Amino acid sequence: MAKDFSTREDNYSKWYNDIVQRAGLAEASAVRGCMVIKPYGYAIWEKMQAALDKMFKDTGHSNAYFPLFIPKSFFSREADHVEGFAKECAVVTHYRLKNAPDGKGVVVDNDARLEEELVIRPTSETIIWDTYRQWIQSYRDLPILVNQWANVVRWEMRTRMFLRTAEFLWQEGHTAHATKEEAIEETYRMLDIYADFAENHMAIPVLKGFKSENERFAGAVDTVCIEALMQDGKALQAGTSHFLGQNFAKAFDVKFASKEGSLEYVWATSWGVSTRLAGALIMAHSDDHGLVLPPKLAPVQAVIVPIYKNGDEYDLVCNKARELKENLENHGILVKLDDRDTHKPGWKFNEYEFKGVPVRLAIGPRDVKNGTVEVARRDTLQKEVIAIDQAGKAVGSLLTEIQKGLYERALAFREANTHTADSWEVFNQLLDKKGGFILAHWDGTAETEQKIKEETKATIRCIPFDGNKESGKCVYTGKPSGQRVVFARAY
RNA sequence: CGGGGUGUAGCGUAGCCCGGUUAGCGCGCCUGCUUUGGGAGCAGGAGGUCGCAAGUUCGAAUCUUGCCACCCCGACCA
DSSP: OOTTOOOTTTOHHHHHHHHHHHTTSEEEOSSTTOEEEOHHHHHHHHHHHHHHHHHHHHTTOEEOOOOSEEEHHHHTTSHHHHHHHGGGOOEEEESOEEEOTTSSSEEEOGGGEEEEEEEEOSSOHHHHHHHHHHHOSBGGGOOEEEEEEEEEEOOOSSOBTTTBOSEEEEEEEEEEESSHHHHHHHHHHHHHHHHHHHHHTSOOOOEEEEOOGGGSOTTOSEEEEEEEEOTTSOEEEEEEEEEEETHHHHHTTOEEEOTTSOEEEOEEEEEEEETHHHHHHHHHHOBTTBOOOOGGGOSOSEEEEEOOSSHHHHHHHHHHHHHHHHHHHHTTOOEEEOOOSSSOHHHHHHHHHHHTOSEEEEEOHHHHHHTEEEEEETTTOOEEEEEGGGHHHHHHHHHHHHHHHHHHHHHHHHHHTEEEEOSHHHHHHHHHHTOSEEEEEOOSOHHHHHHHHHHHSOEEEEEETTOOOOOEEOTTTOOEESSEEEEEOBO
């Protein structure tokens, strides 16, 4: 085990922070609540972006960019929206600094107060719908399928690396449609893309479902989400897709002339995932040896560590290692050859283990002589020696196997930590002992959900799409219920 | 914003209660030699506004007051 490193058992949140820091993903910044995403962490985000961006484009979406600043008055156009975000908005009030009268540094110039304050976007629905009004006159202008990659700011009281920071990176899709049906279809289409991405790229199984009224996006008619389970038994909302109805169209007066000649309000969706996904990735797969990355999102899929005693051996081994690297690259594998002489092999082993590189290849004089290479997989920590001329093919299929294995391991964990509760007593026991997802009946009221939250800190993560429609009694009030919902304590 | 805690080299810390050498140690860093199949060893070396500001004192990392930052627990959080 790594020195100076916490275990999940010992201290889960310290373990998480240690991974973020020691794997070089991110670090705290000079600004409270904001983090610096370091090159290795950003490389993972770029791989996520690349995969998602392709999925968006493949479904007809285009990227665009809207301003960081939003006129304050825009927020009050939609009542629920302003209600939901008002408490966490950063506001720009001035546009100029001046030298301090006492000569020490600079101060805000009070003569440079903005006529209307600007809110730093916590999300962009308002400015986008204000813009869409200009873009839409006729049904021929629809649909508009736009996505934006951007940073947003939500002034959070308590922050955690990746999971909740004051500023974070995300994508937000904003679509406009002529019909309700089409908008609803889009809402589900994008949720399916998120679920596909989570399961096939991140190797994290997710539940799809509706948010309850309490958890719904401010301004949405319906919010659907994907929910993942972390190793400590807490749930994490990994992505959301909103059917906005005509709420924003009405708030920003966006109408179109239909084929029939009538003037109608436009139907809308919005959907997003953020750098929070990196947090999900860490907590879903990593172990007490450090980060574990699924091959599809690993910036380096295989690392080659040469082993040698002197200059002659170094040349011999590294020449072979370069051949090996080329071989792997020809199989489409992202390979790094670490031929630095400044660190010992043992040090490198630990380093790459900590950084979650899926496959490690060690090659020394013995291997050169025997035509072999040692292959170690990060997920199971198993090692084996294989023929070096088979390495390209072998590592390729090993990466596929690791990707699949991580998903299956996460799925098995979720299944082992999903329970049903039919009484308040069992509900509480499950929460205290195991956490995880709890399937329980709920009377459908916001009041009951609120009370459950106050008493147990558990919330309704989602009302699952695939939940069977068995009827039962609310676990809290005993009132009739038509379907089990998913409860959990959540990030 | 409430309750508690912590600020000493890049990181982790001792010293503080009870003021008094040149602020000590580990990791890391630099140089050299020996090493290299799971975090190397030895020798030498560099690196400090003791969070910031004021005060008490002959003298402050140490005592007093104020401020700032961070951490934990609450509150808050689609």
